[in-house]
Amino acid sequence: MNQTLEKLFILLSTIFTVISAVLLFLVIIFIAKESMLIFQEVNFFDFICGLTWNPLAGEPRVGILPMILATFYVSIVAILISLPIGIGCALELAALENERLKSFCTSILGVLAGIPSVIYGLIGLLVVVKFLEKKFMLAAGESILSGGIVLAVMVLPYIVSSAAETMEKSYVQYKETSLALGVSKSYMLRALILPNAKGAILTSMILAFSRAMGETMAVMMVIGNSPILPKLLGKGETIPALIALEIGTAGLGSLHYHALFTAGFVLMIFLIFLNALFYTTQKV
Template sequence: MSKKIHMTLDGVFGIVVKGVSLLVVMLLGFIIIFVLKEAFLVFKEVPFYQFVFTKGWKPTSQPIKLGILPMILASIYVSLLAILFSLPIGLGTSIFLSFVVNKRLKRIIRIIVDLMAGIPSVIYGFFGLVVIVKFFEVKFDFTSGETVLSASILLSIMILPYIVSTCEESIEKVRNNYQSMSKALGVSKWYMIRHLILPSAKRAVISALILALSRALGETMAIMMVIGNSPIYPKLLGKAQTIPALIALEMGGAQIDSMHYHGLFAAGFILMLTLLIINTIFYYIRKNYIDIY
């Protein structure tokens, strides 16, 4: 009797899990369809290539001009620069946690890393304004510290917990496989890390990179507070504007069903498309090049 009840509960649990998974997929599909539906009205008036590959965002002027190339480049530029800053630090921190510190300190650092992931974006934005922006203005005598570099540094701090968590978990598993054999053969710890652990953790590094890059491309509030919000081509020490910042700044003032309103949805669709393309490229690299070796 109890065995039948157990089997029944297992079946119910399986149905619930499948239903929830299906619901999540349907919800994602509805979001994509809704955004594409609102964006399609813009592409009727402005050709897709012109919207994506030209500059000039003047949605309320006559004639209307809608081009978001500078915002696309700024979003990618800031995100890739943040990855360049945070990936070595995150990977080094993961190795430090797995091989250097004792269990007590490791637990404390993990708590701090988890807390960093939970801090609201606006708090990071205040930190960026008060510390990073002011640092460039005071120490380097910049007219304005609101630059692409400031945004990249702040964003690298924000995505660091995602890199550390993903890499550290994988390195722990690989270490458990190799540590006893390395000790038996007399292999040093640092030789093991360099020649065994890091090559075996390549998939985790790519996964961490994908997760962090997706998080970086979608960041809004913190970047909006430190990047200057100028719809011009991005320069390292100049102002710029990302697509999420553009949408957040202008959606509240856009008239419903206007070209401005639908143009912001089109910008959101381009951001989703950019994320899809970048993630597809990295998954292809991981599948065809990383998994082979």
């Protein structure tokens, strides 16, 4: 009976795995098919390197370079803000002796990861944007910096959870030896635990960066959504925000429609590359 159930479980797992892989392959094929049609009318380099997005003009222009740069810019800002905080939190969690407090902090991180992105967007719009308007005397606080701050909070749980597990294992490994040698906890964390967790830190950074690049709603609410070259205190528009804002008004089969699919395909290629990098670092 047990052997039958085990074989049935293996069979079902195999079937569901194959179905998932086939569905993913079909999605990629569909997006690629809808994307490639645009290059019958627009040069590839004009699309990737073009600075103007105006698909509804008499002479349509569909350059997505500002959106590509804004997507990377806001994600880099988010990582620069969240990575030091996340590493510090992971170190503190790894060295925390109070199990109840550690469990409570882990639960808080889980709650942060589960909050809908639209809630982060609302908080960013009412707090971060207003703060930047007052402190920097800006006409509008919607900016790359606003999006980066909101994203930093959103990706923080991913950084902490990815790095903390490795750091905790290292802490358990070196704790007794360090105590026997009279080494302080701060020195042990700085000289032993942190260098030993370089791989985990890199992995968490790649995961967080990938998550930040794909975020739509929260960024769309605080970044200003202007298809121009991005500046830190200026407006910008990411590829996910561009697609979310315009796909509903794009005529089926139009140049606008295919341009949005191609922008999504470009984003998907970037994300696939980042995920491949993530799995490579895991094996190393």
